[in-house]
Amino acid sequence: MGSTLGRRLPVMADVAKEAGVSHQTVSRVLNDHPNVRSETRTRVLEAIDKLGYRRNLVARALVTRHSRTLGVVSFDTTLYGPASTVYGIEQAARAAGYFVSIVSLKSIDRAGVRDALDYLADQGVDGIVVVAPQRSAAQALADLPLGVPTVAVEGGEAGEVPVVCVDQFTGGRLATEHLLSLGHETVWHVRGPSDWLEAEGRVAGWRAALERAGREVPRPLAGDWSPRSGYEAGRSLASMKNVTAVFVANDQMALGVLRAFTEQGVRVPERVSVVGFDDIPESEFFSPPLTTIRQDFDAVGRHSIEVLVRLLEGGTEERERLVVPPTFVPRLSTARV
Amino acid sequence: MGSTLGRRLPVMADVAKEAGVSHQTVSRVLNDHPNVRSETRTRVLEAIDKLGYRRNLVARALVTRHSRTLGVVSFDTTLYGPASTVYGIEQAARAAGYFVSIVSLKSIDRAGVRDALDYLADQGVDGIVVVAPQRSAAQALADLPLGVPTVAVEGGEAGEVPVVCVDQFTGGRLATEHLLSLGHETVWHVRGPSDWLEAEGRVAGWRAALERAGREVPRPLAGDWSPRSGYEAGRSLASMKNVTAVFVANDQMALGVLRAFTEQGVRVPERVSVVGFDDIPESEFFSPPLTTIRQDFDAVGRHSIEVLVRLLEGGTEERERLVVPPTFVPRLSTARV
């Protein structure tokens, strides 16, 4: 449409001519410069309105050296956690007047993260949020001497950039303490992949709670966050007679565990109690509804933008670390021994 | 870091001086212009390498009037469908050399869509993909006289822009025919919100299959895609004695239905068969594993970019409509009467 229209879009000079002022005055009006006579201002605004003028942000970015665009690097935005975090980021960024450009990685190795950051830097983003839940990603970030202000989400201990994350340790501890408080002798654990900082944090919290209570610490079963890996862990657990309580490192794997237990005739919570992690929207409707630890992904996303914007606008380079607490969500998958 | 460094980034002129050529020659090398002596080319490339020069894409965009950025407007990217679609879009766009800027809407009304499109147009995107599964969004799109090439995903019948979508009608038909083929007298339906085109398509496919088989068409139960609404529909269905087969319009609601059935002692698939829609990663591990209709969201996202890029680069304004077929995924939630 309009390919033969010929009328190019109006530019600032057109508005200026229409309003009988210089283009600089138009610029001043648009940028809320205080020293413009109100009569002139209205005349300019009318001209803008009449011509349907819209300022060219690319030209503006060239001269101001600010694109008002933030970059986001994330791993597999198909997963609930990253998707929710990115959603929070996007909402907060837009509210703060920034555009959001996204790179979603398939695998997170150092090269991948480096490429993504370069790519965004090329585009001229003013700042970057890296959702880096894996150790490799966090390290890649730590190594990179990047010229763009950056914030890591779930970035673990990496010291170079500010970090916003959920307190995984406390989450693991809460889950475990809940199960112990119900009278379980010990708590088994289906953990996430070892490269993930979140997985490590949950393991550590679980272990600490057991040790503090002076209980035996069983060997954790390995999972990869997928329902299938939970299912396989569940089959192993079902065959062990002494298992009465399991803390599963995420809700999806917990679903797999529940499925395996159902197949093997292991009743939850009558014979085994199960606690998950994340509180995905589905977990309330698992059979039975899943007791879990809620992560406020949305808050994490919002906070990361707050920190980044502060970095961009304030400029103070506080080496911040903002920790969002998880919350315990009791449902029906856990019971007294 | 580097705030006191003072050394500004190298620009094309710096490279030119370093290589002993004009900046235009540098530009030609970067743009793969054929008429550059290979010796000169290597000299320029060496200079680029030595100085760590990176071309300023903002300046380039200003003069070429192309930002190589595509905009995506989507509704609630927290949901599995939109998230997967956006993921596919992002991957395909990056592979085609485009950046992706995202706007995620909380509610899709005409004003919201209009704002999002304006917002992206201001930013100077070259093209836009609108994930518009609701009728209101599709209409908003149809009304808008936008100056930027646009493709709608799941956009229904809206005639102004090319559309890429999954064949919802066929999906609904497949689900229903499967249940009928198992000997069920008729099939009940838990539908999605009436504003959603996808919901309508599935209802229509379900109805058509029943009518073609000469069966009674029960009144569909209303849902809003959430597990909770499925749960509520499930409680209603559980109380009806004549229900033996249910087609639920998405997997999340199907989870709620399964939960309600479990609570009421209605066994699946022994007493009632259930079919879902979407094939989310969890559905294989529901109890029982859910028979469902798979939508290839990723393919939809990829196709939408293909169409858009063709529009941008070819320029032919074919009023395309690309339909991705759904596939039937048999699992254990359905059985013969």
Next chain:
DNA sequence: CTCAGGGTTGTTAGCGTTAACAAAGAAGTG
């Protein structure tokens, strides 16, 4: 030997905006 024609490079002029400075008028001060 001359001249056309292609390959290769340089020069100049934008793209549409903001920044920096200059200029003119209004207003306040001794």
Next chain:
DNA sequence: CACTTCTTTGTTAACGCTAACAACCCTGAG
């Protein structure tokens, strides 16, 4: 009333790149 100061506006010069054109060199045909 002269002089400073503030407000308002305009003029000019970037920002870093590509497009258009000009200029030069080299080759080969007449």
